[in-house]
Amino acid sequence: MTEGQRHAWERWWPEYGLDLMSPDAPGPLDLDGWFGRTAPVVLEIGPGTGESTAAMAAAAPETNHLAVEVYRPGLAQLLMRIAEFGLTNLRLLRADVVPVLRDRIGPDTLAGIRVYFPDPWPKRRHHKRRLIQPEFVALAASRLAPDGVLHLATDWTHYADQMRAVCDAEPTLRGGTVPRPDWRPLTKFERRARAEGREVRDLLYRRV
Ligand SMILES: C[S@@+](CC[C@H](N)C(=O)[O-])C[C@H]1O[C@@H](n2cnc3c(N)ncnc32)[C@H](O)[C@@H]1O
Known part of the structure:
Protein backbone atom coordinates (compact mmCIF):
# COMPACT_ATOMS: atom_id res chain seq x y z
CA MET A 1 0.00 0.00 0.00
CA GLY A 106 -28.51 -15.73 5.71
CA PRO A 107 -30.98 -16.68 2.96
CA ASP A 108 -33.52 -14.07 1.76
CA THR A 109 -31.48 -11.18 3.19
CA LEU A 110 -30.13 -8.79 0.57
CA ALA A 111 -32.01 -6.14 -1.38
CA GLY A 112 -29.40 -6.29 -4.11
CA ILE A 113 -26.13 -7.78 -5.26
CA ARG A 114 -23.90 -5.87 -7.69
CA VAL A 115 -21.00 -7.25 -9.67
CA TYR A 116 -19.47 -4.61 -11.91
CA PHE A 117 -16.71 -5.59 -14.31
CA PRO A 118 -15.63 -8.83 -12.61
CA ASP A 119 -12.28 -10.24 -13.71
CA PRO A 120 -12.98 -11.50 -17.27
CA TRP A 121 -10.42 -14.32 -17.43
CA PRO A 122 -10.44 -14.02 -21.23
CA LYS A 123 -8.42 -17.16 -22.04
CA ARG A 124 -10.63 -20.15 -22.65
CA ARG A 125 -8.70 -22.38 -20.25
CA HIS A 126 -9.29 -19.79 -17.49
CA HIS A 127 -13.06 -19.43 -18.01
CA LYS A 128 -13.67 -21.76 -15.06
CA ARG A 129 -12.16 -19.07 -12.79
CA ARG A 130 -14.90 -16.60 -13.68
CA LEU A 131 -17.10 -15.65 -10.75
CA ILE A 132 -20.41 -15.90 -12.60
CA GLN A 133 -20.99 -19.65 -12.75
CA PRO A 134 -24.17 -21.64 -12.06
CA GLU A 135 -23.25 -22.65 -8.51
CA PHE A 136 -22.27 -19.10 -7.55
CA VAL A 137 -25.40 -17.56 -9.07
CA ALA A 138 -27.60 -20.09 -7.23
CA LEU A 139 -25.88 -19.16 -3.96
CA ALA A 140 -26.16 -15.40 -4.65
CA ALA A 141 -29.82 -15.71 -5.65
CA SER A 142 -30.59 -17.59 -2.43
CA ARG A 143 -29.20 -14.65 -0.40
CA LEU A 144 -31.42 -12.13 -2.18
CA ALA A 145 -34.72 -11.27 -0.55
CA PRO A 146 -37.77 -11.93 -2.76
CA ASP A 147 -37.78 -9.15 -5.37
CA GLY A 148 -34.09 -8.46 -4.66
CA VAL A 149 -31.99 -7.52 -7.68
CA LEU A 150 -28.82 -9.04 -9.11
CA HIS A 151 -27.07 -6.45 -11.28
CA LEU A 152 -24.10 -7.42 -13.44
CA ALA A 153 -22.02 -5.37 -15.86
CA THR A 154 -19.13 -6.35 -18.08
CA ASP A 155 -17.20 -5.02 -21.06
CA TRP A 156 -16.45 -8.55 -22.33
CA THR A 157 -19.10 -9.77 -24.78
CA HIS A 158 -18.23 -13.39 -24.24
CA TYR A 159 -18.56 -13.02 -20.46
CA ALA A 160 -21.86 -11.13 -20.91
CA ASP A 161 -23.17 -14.08 -22.94
CA GLN A 162 -22.06 -16.46 -20.18
CA MET A 163 -23.73 -14.28 -17.52
CA ARG A 164 -26.94 -14.27 -19.52
CA ALA A 165 -26.95 -18.03 -20.01
CA VAL A 166 -26.15 -18.77 -16.36
CA CYS A 167 -28.73 -16.33 -14.93
CA ASP A 168 -31.44 -17.36 -17.42
CA ALA A 169 -30.95 -20.95 -16.26
CA GLU A 170 -31.30 -20.07 -12.55
CA PRO A 171 -34.95 -20.88 -11.73
CA THR A 172 -35.24 -18.29 -8.93
CA LEU A 173 -34.22 -15.35 -11.16
CA ARG A 174 -36.08 -13.47 -13.90
CA GLY A 175 -34.55 -10.80 -16.10
CA GLY A 176 -32.03 -10.23 -18.85
CA THR A 177 -29.92 -7.61 -20.60
CA VAL A 178 -31.03 -4.01 -19.98
CA PRO A 179 -29.97 -0.59 -21.27
CA ARG A 180 -27.24 0.92 -19.10
CA PRO A 181 -29.02 2.35 -16.01
CA ASP A 182 -28.02 5.98 -15.52
CA TRP A 183 -27.69 5.46 -11.75
CA ARG A 184 -24.67 3.19 -12.27
CA PRO A 185 -21.79 5.69 -12.12
CA LEU A 186 -19.57 6.00 -15.16
CA THR A 187 -16.08 5.17 -13.93
CA LYS A 188 -12.62 5.76 -15.33
CA PHE A 189 -12.52 2.04 -16.11
CA GLU A 190 -15.73 2.12 -18.14
CA ARG A 191 -14.71 5.31 -19.97
CA ARG A 192 -11.53 3.55 -21.07
CA ALA A 193 -13.49 0.48 -22.20
CA ARG A 194 -15.71 2.73 -24.32
CA ALA A 195 -12.73 4.64 -25.71
CA GLU A 196 -11.18 1.33 -26.72
CA GLY A 197 -14.41 0.36 -28.49
CA ARG A 198 -15.60 -2.34 -26.08
CA GLU A 199 -19.34 -2.56 -25.60
CA VAL A 200 -20.50 -2.55 -21.98
CA ARG A 201 -23.52 -4.69 -21.15
CA ASP A 202 -25.73 -4.54 -18.06
CA LEU A 203 -27.83 -7.47 -16.90
CA LEU A 204 -30.57 -7.14 -14.30
CA TYR A 205 -32.31 -10.10 -12.66
CA ARG A 206 -34.96 -10.13 -9.98
CA ARG A 207 -35.38 -12.88 -7.40
CA VAL A 208 -38.80 -14.51 -7.72
C1 LIG B 1 -11.70 -6.06 -12.60
S1 LIG B 1 -11.92 -5.57 -10.94
C2 LIG B 1 -13.38 -4.53 -11.06
C3 LIG B 1 -13.39 -3.41 -10.06
C4 LIG B 1 -14.61 -2.51 -10.03
N1 LIG B 1 -15.85 -3.24 -9.82
C5 LIG B 1 -14.73 -1.64 -11.24
O1 LIG B 1 -15.81 -1.59 -11.84
O2 LIG B 1 -13.78 -0.94 -11.57
C6 LIG B 1 -12.55 -7.02 -10.11
C7 LIG B 1 -12.38 -6.97 -8.61
O3 LIG B 1 -13.00 -8.10 -8.01
C8 LIG B 1 -12.19 -8.53 -6.92
N2 LIG B 1 -12.52 -9.94 -6.69
C9 LIG B 1 -12.27 -10.98 -7.53
N3 LIG B 1 -12.70 -12.13 -7.00
C10 LIG B 1 -13.24 -11.84 -5.79
C11 LIG B 1 -13.83 -12.62 -4.76
N4 LIG B 1 -13.96 -13.96 -4.88
N5 LIG B 1 -14.27 -12.00 -3.66
C12 LIG B 1 -14.13 -10.66 -3.53
N6 LIG B 1 -13.58 -9.85 -4.47
C13 LIG B 1 -13.13 -10.44 -5.58
C14 LIG B 1 -10.77 -8.28 -7.38
O4 LIG B 1 -9.88 -8.16 -6.30
C15 LIG B 1 -10.91 -6.98 -8.18
O5 LIG B 1 -10.66 -5.84 -7.39
Whole structure:
Protein backbone atom coordinates (compact mmCIF):
# COMPACT_ATOMS: atom_id res chain seq x y z
CA MET A 1 0.00 0.00 0.00
CA THR A 2 1.07 3.61 -0.50
CA GLU A 3 1.70 5.73 2.56
CA GLY A 4 -1.68 7.44 2.11
CA GLN A 5 -3.45 4.08 1.85
CA ARG A 6 -1.67 2.79 4.95
CA HIS A 7 -2.65 5.90 6.84
CA ALA A 8 -6.30 5.54 5.76
CA TRP A 9 -6.23 1.87 6.76
CA GLU A 10 -4.96 2.63 10.26
CA ARG A 11 -7.32 5.54 10.74
CA TRP A 12 -10.57 4.21 9.23
CA TRP A 13 -10.51 0.42 8.88
CA PRO A 14 -11.46 -0.34 12.51
CA GLU A 15 -14.54 1.85 12.08
CA TYR A 16 -15.74 0.76 8.62
CA GLY A 17 -14.08 -2.55 7.86
CA LEU A 18 -14.01 -6.16 8.94
CA ASP A 19 -11.27 -8.56 7.91
CA LEU A 20 -12.83 -11.97 7.44
CA MET A 21 -9.54 -13.36 6.21
CA SER A 22 -8.11 -13.20 9.71
CA PRO A 23 -8.38 -16.43 11.74
CA ASP A 24 -10.24 -14.75 14.64
CA ALA A 25 -12.99 -13.33 12.38
CA PRO A 26 -16.47 -13.46 13.92
CA GLY A 27 -19.28 -15.79 12.67
CA PRO A 28 -22.51 -14.70 10.94
CA LEU A 29 -22.71 -10.97 10.32
CA ASP A 30 -25.06 -8.84 12.40
CA LEU A 31 -25.68 -6.35 9.61
CA ASP A 32 -28.21 -4.16 11.42
CA GLY A 33 -25.93 -3.99 14.45
CA TRP A 34 -22.89 -3.11 12.34
CA PHE A 35 -24.67 -0.39 10.37
CA GLY A 36 -26.41 0.82 13.53
CA ARG A 37 -29.82 0.79 11.84
CA THR A 38 -32.25 -1.45 9.98
CA ALA A 39 -32.35 -0.69 6.26
CA PRO A 40 -32.19 -2.62 2.98
CA VAL A 41 -28.66 -3.92 2.35
CA VAL A 42 -27.00 -3.96 -1.07
CA LEU A 43 -23.84 -6.02 -1.47
CA GLU A 44 -21.23 -5.06 -4.04
CA ILE A 45 -18.72 -7.74 -4.99
CA GLY A 46 -15.24 -6.64 -6.07
CA PRO A 47 -15.50 -2.84 -5.87
CA GLY A 48 -11.81 -2.46 -6.83
CA THR A 49 -10.90 1.05 -5.69
CA GLY A 50 -14.57 1.83 -5.04
CA GLU A 51 -15.13 4.71 -7.44
CA SER A 52 -18.70 3.64 -8.21
CA THR A 53 -19.31 2.17 -4.73
CA ALA A 54 -18.77 5.48 -2.95
CA ALA A 55 -20.86 7.41 -5.48
CA MET A 56 -23.76 4.94 -5.20
CA ALA A 57 -23.65 4.97 -1.39
CA ALA A 58 -23.70 8.78 -1.45
CA ALA A 59 -26.64 8.77 -3.88
CA ALA A 60 -28.73 6.33 -1.77
CA PRO A 61 -28.38 7.32 1.91
CA GLU A 62 -31.49 5.27 2.81
CA THR A 63 -29.73 2.04 1.80
CA ASN A 64 -26.97 0.18 3.66
CA HIS A 65 -24.09 -0.64 1.32
CA LEU A 66 -21.72 -3.51 1.93
CA ALA A 67 -18.66 -4.05 -0.27
CA VAL A 68 -16.58 -7.22 -0.29
CA GLU A 69 -13.13 -7.19 -1.83
CA VAL A 70 -9.94 -9.17 -1.41
CA TYR A 71 -7.57 -6.41 -2.60
CA ARG A 72 -6.41 -4.39 0.39
CA PRO A 73 -5.02 -1.29 -1.42
CA GLY A 74 -8.39 -0.95 -3.19
CA LEU A 75 -10.21 -1.12 0.14
CA ALA A 76 -7.85 1.52 1.50
CA GLN A 77 -8.76 3.81 -1.40
CA LEU A 78 -12.41 3.19 -0.71
CA LEU A 79 -11.81 4.13 2.94
CA MET A 80 -10.41 7.45 1.71
CA ARG A 81 -13.58 8.00 -0.32
CA ILE A 82 -15.74 7.19 2.73
CA ALA A 83 -13.89 9.85 4.69
CA GLU A 84 -13.98 12.36 1.81
CA PHE A 85 -17.74 11.90 1.19
CA GLY A 86 -18.57 11.57 4.92
CA LEU A 87 -20.43 8.30 4.24
CA THR A 88 -22.16 6.56 7.15
CA ASN A 89 -24.02 3.89 5.11
CA LEU A 90 -21.07 1.92 3.72
CA ARG A 91 -19.16 -0.96 5.36
CA LEU A 92 -16.31 -3.00 3.93
CA LEU A 93 -15.37 -6.65 4.18
CA ARG A 94 -11.96 -7.98 3.26
CA ALA A 95 -12.89 -11.47 2.15
CA ASP A 96 -13.57 -13.89 -0.65
CA VAL A 97 -17.24 -13.40 -1.41
CA VAL A 98 -18.10 -17.11 -1.69
CA PRO A 99 -17.65 -18.04 2.00
CA VAL A 100 -19.21 -14.70 2.98
CA LEU A 101 -22.41 -15.55 1.12
CA ARG A 102 -22.33 -19.18 2.18
CA ASP A 103 -21.54 -18.80 5.88
CA ARG A 104 -22.15 -15.23 7.03
CA ILE A 105 -25.21 -13.92 5.24
CA GLY A 106 -28.51 -15.73 5.71
CA PRO A 107 -30.98 -16.68 2.96
CA ASP A 108 -33.52 -14.07 1.76
CA THR A 109 -31.48 -11.18 3.19
CA LEU A 110 -30.13 -8.79 0.57
CA ALA A 111 -32.01 -6.14 -1.38
CA GLY A 112 -29.40 -6.29 -4.11
CA ILE A 113 -26.13 -7.78 -5.26
CA ARG A 114 -23.90 -5.87 -7.69
CA VAL A 115 -21.00 -7.25 -9.67
CA TYR A 116 -19.47 -4.61 -11.91
CA PHE A 117 -16.71 -5.59 -14.31
CA PRO A 118 -15.63 -8.83 -12.61
CA ASP A 119 -12.28 -10.24 -13.71
CA PRO A 120 -12.98 -11.50 -17.27
CA TRP A 121 -10.42 -14.32 -17.43
CA PRO A 122 -10.44 -14.02 -21.23
CA LYS A 123 -8.42 -17.16 -22.04
CA ARG A 124 -10.63 -20.15 -22.65
CA ARG A 125 -8.70 -22.38 -20.25
CA HIS A 126 -9.29 -19.79 -17.49
CA HIS A 127 -13.06 -19.43 -18.01
CA LYS A 128 -13.67 -21.76 -15.06
CA ARG A 129 -12.16 -19.07 -12.79
CA ARG A 130 -14.90 -16.60 -13.68
CA LEU A 131 -17.10 -15.65 -10.75
CA ILE A 132 -20.41 -15.90 -12.60
CA GLN A 133 -20.99 -19.65 -12.75
CA PRO A 134 -24.17 -21.64 -12.06
CA GLU A 135 -23.25 -22.65 -8.51
CA PHE A 136 -22.27 -19.10 -7.55
CA VAL A 137 -25.40 -17.56 -9.07
CA ALA A 138 -27.60 -20.09 -7.23
CA LEU A 139 -25.88 -19.16 -3.96
CA ALA A 140 -26.16 -15.40 -4.65
CA ALA A 141 -29.82 -15.71 -5.65
CA SER A 142 -30.59 -17.59 -2.43
CA ARG A 143 -29.20 -14.65 -0.40
CA LEU A 144 -31.42 -12.13 -2.18
CA ALA A 145 -34.72 -11.27 -0.55
CA PRO A 146 -37.77 -11.93 -2.76
CA ASP A 147 -37.78 -9.15 -5.37
CA GLY A 148 -34.09 -8.46 -4.66
CA VAL A 149 -31.99 -7.52 -7.68
CA LEU A 150 -28.82 -9.04 -9.11
CA HIS A 151 -27.07 -6.45 -11.28
CA LEU A 152 -24.10 -7.42 -13.44
CA ALA A 153 -22.02 -5.37 -15.86
CA THR A 154 -19.13 -6.35 -18.08
CA ASP A 155 -17.20 -5.02 -21.06
CA TRP A 156 -16.45 -8.55 -22.33
CA THR A 157 -19.10 -9.77 -24.78
CA HIS A 158 -18.23 -13.39 -24.24
CA TYR A 159 -18.56 -13.02 -20.46
CA ALA A 160 -21.86 -11.13 -20.91
CA ASP A 161 -23.17 -14.08 -22.94
CA GLN A 162 -22.06 -16.46 -20.18
CA MET A 163 -23.73 -14.28 -17.52
CA ARG A 164 -26.94 -14.27 -19.52
CA ALA A 165 -26.95 -18.03 -20.01
CA VAL A 166 -26.15 -18.77 -16.36
CA CYS A 167 -28.73 -16.33 -14.93
CA ASP A 168 -31.44 -17.36 -17.42
CA ALA A 169 -30.95 -20.95 -16.26
CA GLU A 170 -31.30 -20.07 -12.55
CA PRO A 171 -34.95 -20.88 -11.73
CA THR A 172 -35.24 -18.29 -8.93
CA LEU A 173 -34.22 -15.35 -11.16
CA ARG A 174 -36.08 -13.47 -13.90
CA GLY A 175 -34.55 -10.80 -16.10
CA GLY A 176 -32.03 -10.23 -18.85
CA THR A 177 -29.92 -7.61 -20.60
CA VAL A 178 -31.03 -4.01 -19.98
CA PRO A 179 -29.97 -0.59 -21.27
CA ARG A 180 -27.24 0.92 -19.10
CA PRO A 181 -29.02 2.35 -16.01
CA ASP A 182 -28.02 5.98 -15.52
CA TRP A 183 -27.69 5.46 -11.75
CA ARG A 184 -24.67 3.19 -12.27
CA PRO A 185 -21.79 5.69 -12.12
CA LEU A 186 -19.57 6.00 -15.16
CA THR A 187 -16.08 5.17 -13.93
CA LYS A 188 -12.62 5.76 -15.33
CA PHE A 189 -12.52 2.04 -16.11
CA GLU A 190 -15.73 2.12 -18.14
CA ARG A 191 -14.71 5.31 -19.97
CA ARG A 192 -11.53 3.55 -21.07
CA ALA A 193 -13.49 0.48 -22.20
CA ARG A 194 -15.71 2.73 -24.32
CA ALA A 195 -12.73 4.64 -25.71
CA GLU A 196 -11.18 1.33 -26.72
CA GLY A 197 -14.41 0.36 -28.49
CA ARG A 198 -15.60 -2.34 -26.08
CA GLU A 199 -19.34 -2.56 -25.60
CA VAL A 200 -20.50 -2.55 -21.98
CA ARG A 201 -23.52 -4.69 -21.15
CA ASP A 202 -25.73 -4.54 -18.06
CA LEU A 203 -27.83 -7.47 -16.90
CA LEU A 204 -30.57 -7.14 -14.30
CA TYR A 205 -32.31 -10.10 -12.66
CA ARG A 206 -34.96 -10.13 -9.98
CA ARG A 207 -35.38 -12.88 -7.40
CA VAL A 208 -38.80 -14.51 -7.72
C1 LIG B 1 -11.70 -6.06 -12.60
S1 LIG B 1 -11.92 -5.57 -10.94
C2 LIG B 1 -13.38 -4.53 -11.06
C3 LIG B 1 -13.39 -3.41 -10.06
C4 LIG B 1 -14.61 -2.51 -10.03
N1 LIG B 1 -15.85 -3.24 -9.82
C5 LIG B 1 -14.73 -1.64 -11.24
O1 LIG B 1 -15.81 -1.59 -11.84
O2 LIG B 1 -13.78 -0.94 -11.57
C6 LIG B 1 -12.55 -7.02 -10.11
C7 LIG B 1 -12.38 -6.97 -8.61
O3 LIG B 1 -13.00 -8.10 -8.01
C8 LIG B 1 -12.19 -8.53 -6.92
N2 LIG B 1 -12.52 -9.94 -6.69
C9 LIG B 1 -12.27 -10.98 -7.53
N3 LIG B 1 -12.70 -12.13 -7.00
C10 LIG B 1 -13.24 -11.84 -5.79
C11 LIG B 1 -13.83 -12.62 -4.76
N4 LIG B 1 -13.96 -13.96 -4.88
N5 LIG B 1 -14.27 -12.00 -3.66
C12 LIG B 1 -14.13 -10.66 -3.53
N6 LIG B 1 -13.58 -9.85 -4.47
C13 LIG B 1 -13.13 -10.44 -5.58
C14 LIG B 1 -10.77 -8.28 -7.38
O4 LIG B 1 -9.88 -8.16 -6.30
C15 LIG B 1 -10.91 -6.98 -8.18
O5 LIG B 1 -10.66 -5.84 -7.39
